[in-house]
Amino acid sequence: VAKREGRSTIKVFEPVMLLQRQLRSQIASELRDAIRTDQLSLHYQPVVDLRDGRVLGLEALVRWNHPTRGFIMPDEFIPLAEEIGAVIELDRWVMASAIRQYSLWRAEMELDVDFQLRLNLSAVELQQLDLVDYVRGLLRRFDIPPVALVLEITETALVTGGEVETYSLLSLKQLGVCIEIDDFGTGYSSISYLRKLPVSMVKVDRSLLSELSTGSIQFGFIAAILQLIRAAGLEAVFEGIETLEQAEKLKEMGCVGGQGYYFSKPLTVEDTSALLRSSAKLPLTS
Ligand code: C2E
Numbered sequence: 001v002a003k004r005e006g007r008s009t010i011k012v013f014e015p016v017m018l019l020q021r022q023l024r025s026q027i028a029s030e031l032r033d034a035i036r037t038d039q040l041s042l043h044y045q046p047v048v049d050l051r052d053g054r055v056l057g058l059e060a061l062v063r064w065n066h067p068t069r070g071f072i073m074p075d076e077f078i079p080l081a082e083e084i085g086a087v088i089e090l091d092r093w094v095m096a097s098a099i100r101q102y103s104l105w106r107a108e109m110e111l112d113v114d115f116q117l118r119l120n121l122s123a124v125e126l127q128q129l130d131l132v133d134y135v136r137g138l139l140r141r142f143d144i145p146p147v148a149l150v151l152e153i154t155e156t157a158l159v160t161g162g163e164v165e166t167y168s169l170l171s172l173k174q175l176g177v178c179i180e181i182d183d184f185g186t187g188y189s190s191i192s193y194l195r196k197l198p199v200s201m202v203k204v205d206r207s208l209l210s211e212l213s214t215g216s217i218q219f220g221f222i223a224a225i226l227q228l229i230r231a232a233g234l235e236a237v238f239e240g241i242e243t244l245e246q247a248e249k250l251k252e253m254g255c256v257g258g259q260g261y262y263f264s265k266p267l268t269v270e271d272t273s274a275l276l277r278s279s280a281k282l283p284l285t286s
């Protein structure tokens, strides 16, 4: 009986898996085209100073506006891009587009020298020997000071990196670019690596604040993480701030950097321009 059930299970699943495989490979080839045909776009989410709501910088977040499937979010297609080896091309498209847009904003708005443009880099990007030259070239071409660029790289990518990754990180640091550990608290999180890596910022994953609201962790836990980051000599940014209470508590703890829907969702280029043209402030109570 078991054998027969096993067989029938296989029969049920085969066409579905085949369909999924076909769909995936179709989407994969569409993704390669999308990078070349302007189907990708960037949204920008502000990072604010929790003390006064001043916008400290913007994180570029990629979206895929698919002609028939509609808007596709990065969590759905970045893993696919990584799998098919298209993520390097994708990340470079993002770097070039965001740096160009940022240079337009700088020309138009007189932003602070250290107003940050934040870009997410995939792990494989750190393995590319020409990454540093590519970044340096873009910064020169658009006349952007390296200190204004923050590269967000996930914890797992940083910790599992070998010699090439370390070389990339050190060269980027030497260039003057800031490296930030993204999604801190979801991956490896050994305490010692925080002090060993050539990074200057840590972005604490939003799951921490969401666990706070479910009651599974307490503010004391968050405060301890903030202290840990500080003790390692690094700057902390908390992402996923959704409520006034969270923003106020973090501010009380002395945390400076914050990001989340409470302040602003990721914005289109037009809405970002409007924000920057106005006060460029997103205060805690409005
Ligand atoms: P991330 O870098 O950790 O970005 C934060 C994600 O959380 C974004 O999702 C953002 O829209 C969302 N978020 C921001 N504030 C809140 C909040 O208050 N509540 C909640 N629930 N969510 C919030 P998004 O845009 O879907 O991006 C997802 C991930 O995709 C990013 O996580 C990043 O790892 C990756 N990604 C985005 N753009 C790029 C890119 O250009 N290159 C690479 N390699 N990865 C990218």
Ligand code: MG
Binding pocket: 059, 120, 152, 182
């Ligand atoms: Mg990020």
Ligand code: MG
Binding pocket: 182, 183, 184, 203, 204, 205, 206, 239
């Ligand atoms: Mg993150």
Ligand code: MG
Binding pocket: 183
């Ligand atoms: Mg993430």
